[in-house]
Amino acid sequence: MNTYIGVDLHKDYSFFTAINRDGKIMAPQRRIVNREGDILEYLSLFKNPKLTLEATLNWYWLVDLLQDYNYDVTLAHPKKAKAIASAKIKSDKISSKILADLLRSDLIPACYIPDREKRTLRDFLRHRAVLVSIRTSLKNRIHAVLRNFNFHCPYSNLFGKSGRAWLKQVPLQTYYKTITDNFLSLINAVEPKISEVTKIIKELAEDNPQARLVDEIPGIDYYSALLIVLEIGDIKRFPDHRHFCSYIGIVPSSHRSGDIDYTGKITKEGNSWLRWIIIEAAQTSQSFLNNPYHSLFLKISNKKGAAIAKVAVARKIATAIYYMLSKNQHFKLPKSLRSQVSGVSPVLAIAQRG
Numbered sequence: 001m002n003t004y005i006g007v008d009l010h011k012d013y014s015f016f017t018a019i020n021r022d023g024k025i026m027a028p029q030r031r032i033v034n035r036e037g038d039i040l041e042y043l044s045l046f047k048n049p050k051l052t053l054e055a056t057l058n059w060y061w062l063v064d065l066l067q068d069y070n071y072d073v074t075l076a077h078p079k080k081a082k083a084i085a086s087a088k089i090k091s092d093k094i095s096s097k098i099l100a101d102l103l104r105s106d107l108i109p110a111c112y113i114p115d116r117e118k119r120t121l122r123d124f125l126r127h128r129a130v131l132v133s134i135r136t137s138l139k140n141r142i143h144a145v146l147r148n149f150n151f152h153c154p155y156s157n158l159f160g161k162s163g164r165a166w167l168k169q170v171p172l173q174t175y176y177k178t179i180t181d182n183f184l185s186l187i188n189a190v191e192p193k194i195s196e197v198t199k200i201i202k203e204l205a206e207d208n209p210q211a212r213l214v215d216e217i218p219g220i221d222y223y224s225a226l227l228i229v230l231e232i233g234d235i236k237r238f239p240d241h242r243h244f245c246s247y248i249g250i251v252p253s254s255h256r257s258g259d260i261d262y263t264g265k266i267t268k269e270g271n272s273w274l275r276w277i278i279i280e281a282a283q284t285s286q287s288f289l290n291n292p293y294h295s296l297f298l299k300i301s302n303k304k305g306a307a308i309a310k311v312a313v314a315r316k317i318a319t320a321i322y323y324m325l326s327k328n329q330h331f332k333l334p335k336s337l338r339s340q341v342s343g344v345s346p347v348l349a350i351a352q353r354g
Contacts, residue, residue: 003049006099008092009056014039015092018046019100029093036065043071052103054078055111063113076102080109114233121204122230125223126273128197135190138183145180146170159187201226213324216331217317218293219285224277228321231274241322248274250314266311278321282313293317 003026008015013033018026027045032038039062043049051066052074053059059075066073076099102108114122139159146153151170155163164184172180205211205222214225238244245251249270268275285293293313300309323329 002104003046004100004104005043005046005049005051006096006101006103007051007053007062008096008099009053009059009062010034010092011058014053014062015096016042017093017096017100018049019097019104021104023101023104025097029096031092034062039065040069043069048072050074050103052076052099052108054081054099060119064116074103074108075111075113077109077111112233112237114230118230118233122227124197125201125227125230128194128201128223129227129273131190131194131197135187135194138187138190142167142180142183145172145176149176198223210325213328213330214321217281217285217320217324218291219281219283219287219317224281227277228274229325231271231277232321232325235322235325238322238326241319244322245315245318247271248278248318250275250278250311250318278318279310279314281317282310285313285317 002021003018004021005016005018008017011034013031015029015031017029020026030042032042043051050072053062054076055078063073063075081099081102099108143158146158149172151172153163153166155166157163158167167180167184202222205215205226208226208229210229211222211225214220214228215222217225220228235244238247242251246267247270249268249272250266253264253267282293282297285291286297293316296316297306297309297313300312320331324331
């Protein structure tokens, strides 16, 4: 008899509901403390059950546990699962029963589960992004203090050697001087950590053939390339480049009313890390004048604005990534851009790998 178990996962406990293929509850619904032994004891009551849980912030350990003991587990997309089975009254019992019913009906919107090595490296690269974000926030706070009192740094980089020397001489009030000194101390503390992590990431990228391949695209460096590869996981899970772009959330939203189709802003659904890094690459690529994306950006920007142009370039980059990884190709100038670009270096049109 088939058994389907919905798990409503929380920080300290989980709620389990087991049903059969007819949707009937097979055993009392159980609230179980998040301990390995207690969970395995409960699951031993069933023969080869299938389980599902939502991809909440703490799903790693439970999915790893279930996979270690060869249980069939599906990770559900929280937002899509809610859209399929929304309920006005929510409880642990109801949520776990809904998940079990969706699994039984083969309606679970499944999330991709990367292998543990890829997941660990992916989180390590995300960690660097968090460190950089902290540093940026600290710098912005110092800039805000200076703007409040109309002090303007005469140097392009406030945090370079000359900029820091100038900052020491700024006649701020005592308390504000303490604030900027504290922020500078925190910046000085986080920067070596960024350098340490960056060195490791660079070595990882150099040892990753797919990252070296993606690194050929204008606007992408070794960090961006490795993050893209790790966030994607297996490119073959996408049937074509359109599904890949949709997964990133850089396709226009659309709805139909009668015989009229309406398109809006990009969906921003899917993997936010991929969306962030590829749009960043589209922005960075504009600093390389002699590349195909710069001409495309200028053409669209003149008609529809820079924001729309940047997203259009991001879609071109995402498409290039899809074909490069799925076909193991070096970067080649897209046919749709060849007529728009003149004087592009032939280095950008590398022959397909044999």
